[in-house]
Structures are given as C-alpha cells and as structure tokens.
Amino acid sequence: MVDTEPRGIRESGFVRLPALATGDALARLRRAVGRLEELTRDRAVPAEDFILEAPGIGGWAARQQGVEPLTGVLRSANRIHGYVPEFDAVQCSLGLADGPVARAVGTPGTLVNSFLWAKPPVMGSAKPWHQDMAFAPPGFDPQDHGILTIWIALEPATPRNGCLEFLPGSHLLGLLPHTGDAERLPGEPPRERAVEPHVADEHLPRAAEPVAVPLEPGSAVMFDGLVLHRSAPNTTATEPRTAVSFxxxxxxxxWARPAPAAARL
Known part of the structure; x- marks a missing residue:
C-alpha cells in the first residue's frame, strides 16, 4: 500500500511511500544503476554530474580541494535520466508525477532532475542539514514554484548506513540561510579548505527532534523542497546504501511560505 496522505507532507514535510517500486520496477532501477556504474567505471576525475567518493574526506570536499578520489566509486550522480533513459521510463511507468505528487499538491508534477545517491560501506560520506530549494537552478522562482522529491531505496537504508533524517515541520519556516562554499567551477583552482553548503546549528529549529526514515528496498520517502534533511556516514563494513531520487x-x-531572496546561497 502506498501512503500518500497529503497531511503528512503538509504537517511534517515528508511522507513514507511503502513498497512503491517492487518486482520488475525495482529490478529495472537496479539494472539502470548498473549501466550508470558501467559508464563511470574508469572515471578517475569527478565532473559536474558525477561525484566520486574519497576516503576520509568525502566526495564533495575532495572535488573542491582537488584531492584524488577513488576511480569509479560514485558518491552521487546528477541528471541520471539523461545518461540512462531507463530511469525516466521507470518513473513514468510508476506514475509518480500523476500519482503521489499530484495527490500531495493537487496537480501533476514536472520531472526536472534525477539523482543517484550512493554510500559505499566504510567510506560513504555524510550529507549535512540542508534544504533542496537552496540549490534550485536559475530561473526557478521559489515565490511561484516548489519541488517534491521521491527518494527510492534500492538497498536497505538504515541508521547504520546513512538513511535520510528529517526535521519535521521545518518546511513551514521558509528558506533558511545556508552557509558554505559554492561548487568549484571548471578551471577554478582547488580550494584548500572547502565547507559543504549547509544550515548552521544556530539556524536549525529547536522545536523538533530529527526523525530517521529507514526504508526497505523499493520503498520511498517523498519530501518537500524546504524540509531540512541530512544523512549520516556509512560506517558499516558490508552494507551499501544505494538510492535514486526523482x-x-x-x-x-x-503550506509553503514564500522564500526571501536573501536566504538563497
């Protein structure tokens, strides 16, 4: 059963979607991830759409600081449906835009991006507290538009290997200040110390405790682009955490407050 009761999104900013992609759909997503990994197997240098993991420092920081990552070990990938069209085919076959998204906001959504989120055992790096709307592309007006993300676990996502955590109700606070360094552009010199964009402790709401959302393979969580979320590092020895998001x-x-332009990173 798919839990898409809109009140969960309105009040908490996120809602679980149990058993969203099972059977053939889950197998297709896993095969599509395999094809994406084949495309990047020999990649030794991170690029705009591909972040490679680096032990001890993490993939994002390694890219900014010019530290050599692990060849072919993906931490994340952007615009994956452009590289492997099967991702788009699966999200269409699941009816995500016309189903869970439409039931939450009253109208179908438009797919604007897709991601692979990988946390390999031992070295899978953390992601700090942030709101996705802080990273919306140019021309995406937060006064008129929002985003909903559907994050589908392809392997068990647990507190041990870095499942998502949310601050319930934080999406009602509007866009909060994010601090940190912007992405290093091609041709720019490495940064000696790079701080991943995040919401600092002094700006985090104190009224709610973080809620971890463990997921079985094929289950998902749908969340608002303003809800604060993070993930811990994967410190397990043998439990990879792989997911895709649309x-x-x-x-x-x-339910969303207008976001002041000054709050953008």
Missing part, C-alpha cells in the same frame, strides 16, 4: 517541479504548495 525531483518534480510543482506550483508552490499552499
């Missing part, structure tokens, strides 16, 4: 542009949800 990001949908929607009219600014009725």
């Amino acid at each position: 990001v949908y542009k929607v009219p600014r949800p009725s």
Whole structure:
C-alpha cells in the first residue's frame, strides 16, 4: 500500500511511500544503476554530474580541494535520466508525477532532475542539514514554484548506513540561510579548505527532534523542497546504501511560505 496522505507532507514535510517500486520496477532501477556504474567505471576525475567518493574526506570536499578520489566509486550522480533513459521510463511507468505528487499538491508534477545517491560501506560520506530549494537552478522562482522529491531505496537504508533524517515541520519556516562554499567551477583552482553548503546549528529549529526514515528496498520517502534533511556516514563494513531520487517541479504548495531572496546561497 502506498501512503500518500497529503497531511503528512503538509504537517511534517515528508511522507513514507511503502513498497512503491517492487518486482520488475525495482529490478529495472537496479539494472539502470548498473549501466550508470558501467559508464563511470574508469572515471578517475569527478565532473559536474558525477561525484566520486574519497576516503576520509568525502566526495564533495575532495572535488573542491582537488584531492584524488577513488576511480569509479560514485558518491552521487546528477541528471541520471539523461545518461540512462531507463530511469525516466521507470518513473513514468510508476506514475509518480500523476500519482503521489499530484495527490500531495493537487496537480501533476514536472520531472526536472534525477539523482543517484550512493554510500559505499566504510567510506560513504555524510550529507549535512540542508534544504533542496537552496540549490534550485536559475530561473526557478521559489515565490511561484516548489519541488517534491521521491527518494527510492534500492538497498536497505538504515541508521547504520546513512538513511535520510528529517526535521519535521521545518518546511513551514521558509528558506533558511545556508552557509558554505559554492561548487568549484571548471578551471577554478582547488580550494584548500572547502565547507559543504549547509544550515548552521544556530539556524536549525529547536522545536523538533530529527526523525530517521529507514526504508526497505523499493520503498520511498517523498519530501518537500524546504524540509531540512541530512544523512549520516556509512560506517558499516558490508552494507551499501544505494538510492535514486526523482525531483518534480510543482506550483508552490499552499503550506509553503514564500522564500526571501536573501536566504538563497
């Protein structure tokens, strides 16, 4: 059963979608990830769409600081449906835009991006507290639009290997200040010390405790682009955490406050 009761999104900013992609759909997503990994197996240098993991420092920081990552070990990949069209075919076959997204906000969403999120055992790096709307592309007006993300676990996602954690209700606070360094552009020199963009402790709401969302393979969590979320490092020896996410542009949800431009990173 798929839990898409809109009140969960409105009040908490996220909602679980149990058993969203099972059977053939889950197998197709796993095969598509395999094809993506084949495309990057020999990659030794990170690129705009591919972040490679680096032990001890993490993939994002390694790219900014010019530290050599592990060849072919993906931490994340951007625009994956452009590299492997099967991702788009699966999200269409699951009816995500017309189903869970539409039931949450009252209208179908438009797919604007898709990601691979990998946390290999032992070295899978953490992701700090952030709101996805802080990284919306140019021309994406937070006064008029919002985003909903559907994050599908392809392997068990647990507190041990870095499942997502959310601060319930934080999406009702609007866009919060993010601090840190912007992505290093091609041709720019490495940064000696790089701080991944995040919401600093002094700006985190104190009214709610973090909620971890463990997921079985094929289950998902759908969340608002303004809800604060993070993931811990994968410190297990043998438990990879692999997931894909699909990001949908929607009219600014009725529950979301307008985001002041000054809050953007």
